[in-house]
Amino acid sequence: MANEDYGWKPDDQISFGQSDINFHVKKRKQNGPVIALSVLCAVLLLIVGVGALYVSLQGVAIVPGSDGRIAIVIGKNDGGSPFDVAQNGPNNIEGTTLTASIKLEDPPPLTTSPVESNGSLSTREIAAKVRPSVVGILVSDRYSSGLGSGIIMTENGLIITNHHVIDGATNITVVLESGERYTATVVGSDEQSDLAVIRIEAENLPAATFGNSDAMQVGDRAIAIGTPFDLSLMGTTTQGIISAINRDIVYDNRIMTLIQTDATINPGNSGGPLVNEYGQVIGINSMKIGQQFEGLGFAIPMNTAKEIIEELITHGRVTGKPALGISGRMLNAATAAANNVPLGLYVSEVYPVSNAYKNIRPGDIITKINGEDITDMPTFNKLKNQHKAGDTIKLTIYRDINFYDDLPGVTLEINVTLIDEDLLTEQ
Incomplete structure (x- = not known):
């Protein structure tokens, strides 16, 4: 599970005392301190007045937490608590009674000049098609919390993500594009491939369309969608190209063969889709190399992930390793x-x-x-x-x-x- 610390550090204290510099004005009374104090009081009164006016217009509510904390909510309050987390932790289960498979679709055949339309979508059309199938994933345990992304695989709630997104989590909450929240359970997870499948109790979900990653070539358009940094940025869509295929990356004493892209991938994008120009998911975003580098993102190819995901659904783990x-x-x-x-x-x-x-x-x-x-x-x-x-x-x-x-x-x-x-x- 990726952990982020978004704490704050107070400024160093500044002591206000009597100045060591004396100002002398010949034949005039020294009224400077009185004037300065009067101006300061006026500014403070103005700030308080504006704040009171804003609160009176927006409304204010005091929301208690179960652990004794309170939060002051200014503006619209939908009745929820800002301290709310998933009510039930994920129940790890050995696979499911379901059988599900991923159909990998080939790109449409070129029947005319490549310059002409061959089923390729604009970036706007791709975003409209795929974003409803991308979810935000909130994870937490006793000591920390994190954020990731996922891809809706089936209409009845199976969701693909990364192993490192949900690893060690005791609470997993899935947030749909509509803002609806569901508690998720772990169907299966595999550290070696960094893949996991979770499930929510929901029906008629917008499942993604999956494509043949072996058909991708260097220079093809690639779109990444996910939830970088914060849930408020859910659905962030970035565009680039396929920079390399079959790129071997050493991670934790194992070599992963991945798709490389320069589409921006940031913390929180993990588990989200890498999409081709036809709106087909051809990779699962997994990592970015180094905070000091840009344009070095990597995704697990769908042709690699397909068999592993289906094993996780059936058995809860990858068998025959x-x-x-x-x-x-x-x-x-x-x-x-x-x-x-x-x-x-x-x-x-x-x-x-x-x-x-x-x-x-x-x-x-x-x-x-x-x-x-x-x-x-x-x-x-x-x-x-x-x-x-x-x-x-x-x-x-x-x-x-x-x-x-x-x-x-x-x-x-x-x-x-x-x-x-x-x-x-x-x-």
Whole structure:
């Protein structure tokens, strides 16, 4: 969950005392302090009078909070409390009894010159079509709160967002474009892909149309819609182009293959849609690189997200994730050189439930997967995650029985069958 601190810091106190500078006016009475005090009083009276007039015209209400706080509301009060949060926290459930799938639509075929109309919409038309399908998501726990965006997937309340938007939240509130608020429950969430599905109890919602992200090319128009910074900015629409496709970004020791765009993406846009020129959602906005850079936004391609989202709806999690069944750490170049061993993943433990337990030992160094060098943990995870549980991969292993002698170790090639990651969590 993204946390933002929008606190305030009072100005340093300024002490008003007697001046060290004396003003002397020959043959005139010194009335300066009296005049200054009179002007100050007049200004204060004017401010108070204007404030009282404004309050009398707008109306004022005192609204108590359940924790003893009060708020003074000037202007229209709809009867709600400014302290209100979602009444019920999200109930994490293992999938749903529903089955839902995402249909990815191809762009309309070019039947005439590309200069002529081929189903492409203006930015105004895209905003009018897609904005009703974009929601704001308010999240909170005991200590903090945050804000994100989401995409209405089905008319009966399934909503797509990012895992990091709802991760750890005890209260999730969905705000529709109309301003209606609903308490949401978590259907499923996956940290590795940074995808999540939540649900609200509502019907006849304006579901988004999803497009084929594989059809996107560099230079295509791209529109991002979301709720940056504050709920009052919900529905913010920005436009740019597809800057790159299949961009590998290292995040939390894993490599994510994303769409890059220069459409502005800010904190709060996470979970919102990246849309093509036909009004089809082709990506889920996920991150912006660095506050000091502009025009570096990234989205999860819909063709990547489709299968994961459908698994989250059915099972509440992604099943069949591949695992080798070991734990260990990467040896950096300095450590490897100091110990006269190759660069790779040093194995510290092998789990008995795994197929690797037969042939891999603690102390082994895994240097390659299917012939490709392992230079860091993101590379190891990427090579492993290209497969599914049940697949067999070939590991190249360096084994030194005695690290303290001067004899070199041996290099082995071992076939290992990947297991379901769920088996490790059951240990």
